[in-house]
Amino acid sequence: MTDPRLSMVAERLKGIRSVIAVSSGKGGVGKSLIASTLALTLAKKGLRVGLFDLDFTSPSTHLILGVGNVRPKEDKGIIPPKVCGIEYMSIIYYSGDYATPLRGEDTSNVLVELLAITRWGELDFLVLDMPPGIGDATLDLLRLIRNVRFIIVTTPSVLAFETAKKLANLLKEQKTPIIGVIENMKMDHSEAIRQQTQKLGLTYLAEIPYDSEVEEAIGNPELLLNTVFARKVGNATAGI
Amino acid sequence: MTDPRLSMVAERLKGIRSVIAVSSGKGGVGKSLIASTLALTLAKKGLRVGLFDLDFTSPSTHLILGVGNVRPKEDKGIIPPKVCGIEYMSIIYYSGDYATPLRGEDTSNVLVELLAITRWGELDFLVLDMPPGIGDATLDLLRLIRNVRFIIVTTPSVLAFETAKKLANLLKEQKTPIIGVIENMKMDHSEAIRQQTQKLGLTYLAEIPYDSEVEEAIGNPELLLNTVFARKVGNATAGI
Numbered sequence: 001m002t003d004p005r006l007s008m009v010a011e012r013l014k015g016i017r018s019v020i021a022v023s024s025g026k027g028g029v030g031k032s033l034i035a036s037t038l039a040l041t042l043a044k045k046g047l048r049v050g051l052f053d054l055d056f057t058s059p060s061t062h063l064i065l066g067v068g069n070v071r072p073k074e075d076k077g078i079i080p081p082k083v084c085g086i087e088y089m090s091i092i093y094y095s096g097d098y099a100t101p102l103r104g105e106d107t108s109n110v111l112v113e114l115l116a117i118t119r120w121g122e123l124d125f126l127v128l129d130m131p132p133g134i135g136d137a138t139l140d141l142l143r144l145i146r147n148v149r150f151i152i153v154t155t156p157s158v159l160a161f162e163t164a165k166k167l168a169n170l171l172k173e174q175k176t177p178i179i180g181v182i183e184n185m186k187m188d189h190s191e192a193i194r195q196q197t198q199k200l201g202l203t204y205l206a207e208i209p210y211d212s213e214v215e216e217a218i219g220n221p222e223l224l225l226n227t228v229f230a231r232k233v234g235n236a237t238a239g240i
Numbered sequence: 241m242t243d244p245r246l247s248m249v250a251e252r253l254k255g256i257r258s259v260i261a262v263s264s265g266k267g268g269v270g271k272s273l274i275a276s277t278l279a280l281t282l283a284k285k286g287l288r289v290g291l292f293d294l295d296f297t298s299p300s301t302h303l304i305l306g307v308g309n310v311r312p313k314e315d316k317g318i319i320p321p322k323v324c325g326i327e328y329m330s331i332i333y334y335s336g337d338y339a340t341p342l343r344g345e346d347t348s349n350v351l352v353e354l355l356a357i358t359r360w361g362e363l364d365f366l367v368l369d370m371p372p373g374i375g376d377a378t379l380d381l382l383r384l385i386r387n388v389r390f391i392i393v394t395t396p397s398v399l400a401f402e403t404a405k406k407l408a409n410l411l412k413e414q415k416t417p418i419i420g421v422i423e424n425m426k427m428d429h430s431e432a433i434r435q436q437t438q439k440l441g442l443t444y445l446a447e448i449p450y451d452s453e454v455e456e457a458i459g460n461p462e463l464l465l466n467t468v469f470a471r472k473v474g475n476a477t478a479g480i
Contacts, residue, residue, distance in 0.1 A: 026298035027372050028268010032399070057373025058266035058403040105345060132267050132372075133297025158458055159272070163298040187452070212427070218398055 005116035025163025035129035043085035053090035066219035180205035206236030245356035265403025275369035293330035306459035420445035446476030
């Protein structure tokens with residue numbers, strides 16, 4: 001039997017012009033910071049933007065945005081609260097500060113459920129903060145959202161880039177469009193990641209230097225938007 | 241029906257004196273580097289050590305150790321190859337360089353299967369490189385290995401520590417022993433993480449400064465063991 005929620009997901013997402021998944025092969029590369037900053041930057045331009053934190057294992061966009069006690073409203077589904085001009089949705093609304101040890105099948109269920117009940121309305125962009133690596137949420141998303149495009153975040157470290165390559169290969173196999181690769185937390189001027197990205201046939205969107213101001217700006221979106229980091233994220237994604 | 245492999249797991253692990261799981265709330269905090277360095281350091285002391293890479297979403301210890309074309313041998317189970325004096329086992333042996341999009345139930349299956357078939361023999365320490373966060377592998381492991389003790393790795397970032405706290409809470413609920421917390425990639429002298437760790441009732445094992453030499457040492461265990469990073473990991477874990 002087909003899960004009736006699957007057709008609801010399509011219905012819920014039909015008012016969204018563009019879905020951008022910000023992803024990475026491994027954690028700790030700045031994926032959530034880039035997803036949050038991208039959403040803030042687009043909203044500042046006057047676009048209608050949603051941000052959906054799908055990083056079930058370690059959600060962190062609520063910390064980055066400094067989301068206080070706002071909660072989604074229930075009205076024939078869930079209406080995401082507006083945070084810093086963004087329609088904001090996260091697994092954290094349903095788990096609070098508790099550990100959320102979801103098993104694979106539960107993750108799939110929660111993902112489908114949240115996609116089926118959330119009323120995004122009309123949006124220019126929905127930015128997804130994906131879990132790192134290639135897990136259930138990534139596989140489900142490719143199945144559920146047809147028109148999603150990916151940005152892959154890596155650091156200069158071979159450990160990050162090797163896993164980013166795996167993600168890129170999976171996406172290519174699935175014929176999912178990849179907007180390009182962002183090299184984050186750069187501390188030198190090595191061309192290695194740029195060259196390897198281009199060798200994979202992918203667009204190298206930008207290098208972003210390590211910016212110690214970003215940690216200070218966590219929880220303060222105004223401050224975050226004023227960092228070099230945010231300016232670089234804005235430039236890198238100006239063409240999406 | 242009980243899975244007959246579960247009793248095999250206990251049988252396979254009975255020659256191991258101590259199982260240490262190196263874990264973190266989120267990725268990119270240096271967990272795999274610390275797990276690998278811990279295993280190398282213990283082996284250098286003449287102890288019998290195994291290292292098992294359980295980070296299914298982004299395995300990387302094979303890159304850190306520079307594991308070449310060695311493969312496990314099959315003989316009434318799987319005998320892990322010896323790499324740099326360590327009995328070394330990784331999911332990567334079975335996935336190669338391909339993307340490994342395992343669904344939750346598959347992850348559980350592969351984990352139980354690998355634990356059931358691997359012949360570790362007599363070991364003083366088995367070091368587990370865990371996946372970041374609280375996922376299937378963590379839950380299964382707590383169920384399968386009774387005497388496992390955890391080291392939690394974090395960075396100074398609030399994003400890393402908040403997720404580390406969640407992991408600590410889960411482990412406490414499960415009454416799983418936590419050896420302590422390592423604060424990695426420190427760039428200043430803030431006492432914040434030390435204080436918060438102690439407030440949680442956990443041991444603050446060490447602060448490890450950011451060490452740019454480590455990236456150069458990836459793939460070269462000899463070089464890795466000569467870094468400040470390795471010396472700090474050794475000191476932090478001298479009492480385990």
